Each structure stands twice: as C-alpha cells, then as structure tokens.
Amino acid sequence: MNYNEIIETLKPKIKVKASNNFTNNIINKLNLEDQKMKKRVPFYMKVAVLIALFATSLFFIFNKRSDNQILAAPVHQILTEAIKEIQKSKSMRIDMKIRTLEGDNFELIGTEYDFVKHLIKVEFSSPKKWRIEKPGRTVLCDGKNQYLNIEIMDYIIKGSVNAGFVEWLHIFLTPDKILEIEKERAKKEQSEYNLKETENQLILTVFQKAQGNFTNDYLKNSSVIESDNKRVFYFDKTTHQLLAFELYIVENGNEILVMKTTEIKYNETFDPKDFSVKIFGNKKIKDIEELELKADKSLKDKTPEEIAFYFFDACAQNDWEKVEKVYSSHSFLIKKIYGGLEIIEIGTAFQSGKYPGYFVPYTVKLKSGEVKKFNLAVRNDNSQKMWEIDGGI
C-alpha cells in the first residue's frame, strides 16, 4: 500500500455520533451524583457498617460458602449443555403467549394487556428460514428476504434478510444466543442468579434491571429491555435441553408474568409453504426501499412537534400523498379512521427508555366524533435523518 491508500483504508467510513439521549443521560448521572452527595453517610455510621459487615463475613466464612461460589460453575455448565442441545437440533417450534396487543408490533409488551398467542418456527438450514406469527401480523423469512404481513394492510412489505420486522422477538430465532448471553453474564456476574432442582428439572432464575433513560418513564415496562425483569429457564435435568421459558416484569415490587412458552419442540418437520411469501395469497408486495423513497428532504429540519402537526394536518386534509412522506405504511383503515380529523392539541415532545426517537403527545377529534389522546412516536435515526411516524396511532 502507498501513503494515500493507507490513509484511505484507515479512515473510518462510518462517523460515529452521540445518541439523542446522550446529554439527558449526563444530566441524569449528575442528578444521581447530587443525590449520592446528599445521602453521604457520616464517618461514625461508616465505621458501624464496616464492623457489621466484617462480623457477617466471618459468619459466612466459618459457616458456609457464598451463594455465588456455589452457583457460578453449575449455571455455566447447564447453559453450555443447553446451547449444545439447541445447536444439535435441525429445527425448533416455540408456542408462546405474550401480554401485548393483537396486530401491534412485536416489541410491545405491557402488564396491562391480555395474553396473545405467538408461534415461532425456525429451520436451522443454510440459509436459515423462519416465521413468527401472532393474530393480525406475520413475518417470515425464506432465506433471502423477510416479508411482513399486517392483516389490515392491502400489501406485504418486503425487506432484506436482516430487516428489523420482528424487533426484540428476533432473539428467539437464535435461542442458543439467548443462552450464550446469559452464560456470558453469569461468568461476569452481571445478573443475579438462582438455581433450583426438582425431580426432573433444573430451574434457573435470572434477575435484571431495566436498561435505558427513564427521566420520563413513559416507556418503562413497555418492552423487555426497558423493564426490571425476571427470566426463568426450565431445563431437562438429564440432557439440559431447554424445556420452557418465562418472563416476568417487576412492577411496584410485584412480579407479573408477561411471556411464557407453552411448548418447545425440537426437530419438527415443517411444510416448505410455511416459509414462502405465497402463503399470504395475492397481496401486492412492496419493497421497504420503495416505501422509504417518498421521504421529503424539506422535512429534515423540522422538530418532532412540527412533524406530528404535519402528519395530523395532512390527515385532516385527506392529503395521503403528504402523509406518505412521513408514514410509509399507512392503510385504507388509517384513511377511514383519521381522514378529516380535527387537531385539538399537539404537546411537547419527550424521550423515554431506549427508544431512539421522540413521543409527541396529541389530542385529535376523529370524524366519528371520538376524541383521541395519545403519544405519537416519531424518529429520524436513519442514515438520511428523515423523519418517520413509527407508532402511537
């Protein structure tokens, strides 16, 4: 390589920028520091605490080993065996129920919702084929592309094999990775663990704190990552094969079951049609790129509130070409419900959790006379920095 080639090769092609939450997180950290300062314990209290801790540690040293020492090795070993079992299998079928809304995206979880049945089929072939479905929404991957079918829409959206149509549930397509992550955490003791043994099963319980910025807690407990949660894995005692999984969200000290596998089957033979877009019938297929092309560069510099106003104003005027510039996947139902609405109020945008966009509170009066008050989710974290409506309708 010559000088110029070296410089060109080493120059990053991706410029990394701080996230939208960056400054907010610093303010949160500063608030925490401030609280710590206020809670600072006087010296004599520290001495008393140290003496108590020393006495307690002596008790444990002379009476039993610590729980962590007992747990670390078996947890690691069980997870290693379970990963091997999954990697040996040719396919997996997972029947599960999740507290969410029918037809809504695969990320949404809420303790206030009823359970909705989900079915996951994965064929560990090369390339991998899979399908995840719930009432009103199905995503399948035929090895080359992902296809999203939302029943109320009159077309299917086609994306690349890595498209994010199934959001968080994606991890169930690589269940061995879930266990790998737990194994890694176990090794670093990043979560709390509890291991129980019954006659036929080993039950591993993991506790983890919510991740994200909750200065505004709108998103707290709305997805798994953004919740204080407890995960329970059931393994066969002899083979260490994963038999079942449960997920609880911890809310106000109560553990609420939000996800539970009802059956896990290994090495089942699936009908090839399960992974073919033909299963959706004659619906037109639109490429996600095609939907994204309608974005309008003049909207780039708008604030989240202005984008919300632009969207509702376009609905009010039944101007669907304008709507398409910020909301690519609108359907005939959206036109029917939101067309001709009246804007009552657009509030101040806020951020919450790990969501990279903003929530804009709004109140609108629909043509039906119903007054709707909710938060519109808008984001512009794509490479073009184009605004799009992401939810909250």
Add this chain to the structure above:
Amino acid sequence: MTEFLLFINKYRDRLVHHAFYRLGDFEEAEDIVQDVFVKIYTQNIFPKLESPEHYLYRMTTNACLDFMRKQKSKLQMQQYFDAKNENSLENDAVRNLNMKEEFMRINNILKTLPEEQAEVVRFRIIDELSFKEITKILGKPESTIKSRFQYAINKLKSYEL
C-alpha cells in the same frame, strides 16, 4: 448549566467517535464519555479549562485504557468483544453491526503496530487531529509524534489487505 450543555454539545460527537474506535462498543463508548463530562462538572474543572479539547481527549483516552485494562488480558478482551457482538442482538442491531465491522476492520490493521504508534495513527487519521494537537494531548515532543507516525506508515506499507 446552559454553558455546560453547550460545552457538551460542542465536543460529544468527536469524543464518542474517538472512544468508539478505541473500544468497538457504542454503548460503552458513550458511557465513558458521559462519565468524563460528569467528572469535569462535579470536580468543578469545567470553568478552569484552558485547552478543553486536549484535556477531554486525554481524559477519554485514559478512561478507555482503564476500561480495557480491567478486561485484564487480550483473551478476555476478545471474549468481551464476542459477548458484545451477541448482546447487540438485543439492540437495534444493523447499525451496531456495521459500526462494529468498521471497528474490526480498522482495528485489525492497527493491531499490527506497536501501541504507541497505533495511538498516534488513531489521533491523526481516525480523529483527524493535527500533529500539534496530538502533541498537546499526549504530552510528548512533536518530533516524537511525527516519527511514531512515520514508523507506523512505513510498517503499514507492507501490510496486505
């Protein structure tokens, strides 16, 4: 406080970029840079800074090195990167994956250099800083910085892509 927020906004992208191409992990990089700003504010260093850019780069670099040292060995560091790769499945993966690949691509080349030379190359090419600025950050004579850069370039001339 407004002044401090403006100060953060002025430097945050450059420092996160710098920390990311040190660690290869966006969340850790942000966390480290945020802690640098918190430290500057809580220790009341902020109003007294004469040359904030250099100070911030130095603090961020040291914090990244401390973080990496805590991983103890190269093997553990590799396991850390692998684990982060897996964890990224939980986040919005595609952007993270592209960034991670870019980090791995550059880091694989820089790994062939002695660390003191790689450090100068990082500042010069990845952070696009001048030799004068690097001199102030590393506290070494400009001639040393330039010769380290030159040695690195000479060594990389024989590197095959």
